Amino acid sequence: MNKDLLVLTADADxxxxxxxxxxxxxxxxxxxxxxEVMRHPMRDPGIFKxxxxxxxxxxxxxxxLIIIFDHHGSGCNKSTQECHQSIQSRLDGxxxxxxxxxxxxxxxxxxxxxxxxxxICHFFNMTETELQLxxxxxxxxxxxxxxxxxxxxxxxxxxxRKLKKNHLLPxxxxxxxxxxxxxxxxxxESFGSLVHQLRSWFPQQ
Numbered sequence: 001m002n003k004d005l006l007v008l009t010a011d012a013d014x015x016x017x018x019x020x021x022x023x024x025x026x027x028x029x030x031x032x033x034x035x036e037v038m039r040h041p042m043r044d045p046g047i048f049k050x051x052x053x054x055x056x057x058x059x060x061x062x063x064x065l066i067i068i069f070d071h072h073g074s075g076c077n078k079s080t081q082e083c084h085q086s087i088q089s090r091l092d093g094x095x096x097x098x099x100x101x102x103x104x105x106x107x108x109x110x111x112x113x114x115x116x117x118x119x120i121c122h123f124f125n126m127t128e129t130e131l132q133l134x135x136x137x138x139x140x141x142x143x144x145x146x147x148x149x150x151x152x153x154x155x156x157x158x159x160x161r162k163l164k165k166n167h168l169l170p171x172x173x174x175x176x177x178x179x180x181x182x183x184x185x186x187x188x189e190s191f192g193s194l195v196h197q198l199r200s201w202f203p204q205q
Contacts, residue, residue: 004202005035006062008055010044010069014109016170018068020177027182028195030202036062044074048083052090055100064201065091065100066194072107080106080190101197105190110151112180113173115187119180120155123172124162134158 007018015037025032040046040054047054047069055065067087076083087102105111113120121131138146138157146154159168168176186192 002061002063003034003036004062005033005064005066006055006058007035007037007066007068008040008047008051009037009067010040010047012039012170013168013173014068014070015039016174017109017112017177020174021182024178024182025202028198029204030198031205033198033202044069044072048074048076048087052087052094052096055091055096056094059095063099065096066103066197067091067100068103068105068109068194070108071104074104076104080104099201101194103190103194105188107149108152110155111148112185112188112191113155113176114147114151115191116180116184119176120158122179123176124158126162131158134161137161 005022007022009015009018018037021028022033022035022037040051042049047067051067051069055067058065071080071083074083076086078086081104083104084102087104088100091097091100091102117128117131121128124131134157135146135154138150138154142153143149146157156167160166182191182195186195
């Protein structure tokens with residue numbers, strides 16, 4: 001019997017976040033999903049270049065497919081919507097039509113996390129005021145609106161200031177995602193579109 005869903009994504013951080021999200025089916029407003037998350041060996045550029053063709057190998061093992069990748073660093077120099085349409089048209093042409101969805105995150109998946117600062121604060125054991133001060137420090141040095149323009153970089157900055165290391169580990173991304181308000185995350189265009197698609201495929205029973 002086929003599994004419900006295959007998600008193809010770029011790296012271990014994204015894999016951890018997506019697994020955490022899909023496990024929270026009640027918060028998503030869907031039925032429980034039997035899913036698998038798979039990383040493309042060539043990360044975001046590999047997904048954009050050959051993700052649909054790679055996914056063809058699994059079309060008889062899963063009922064539905066989602067391809068998720070970051071716009072930043074993918075090699076797609078067009079708009080997010082045009083990148084989405086490019087991937088979707090290729091999926092439609094290789095027998096994933098009507099059972100696939102491409103989610104292009106602008107600029108990158110860390111964008112989702114910033115729509116619920118409470119879960120970030122809980123992980124780092126800090127107040128939202130402390131978090132805003134660190135975001136302000138980063139902003140003064142690098143970017144006017146860092147959570148929107150540089151979500152990964154500003155998260156790395158907070159990580160360095162609080163934990164004295166340069167990056168979060170996948171299990172730490174999972175910890176943040178497991179506590180985040182998925183209702184708040186739906187204010188992200190890419191996450192909101194993803195939830196809408198999941199609800200159409202897997203309505204609550």
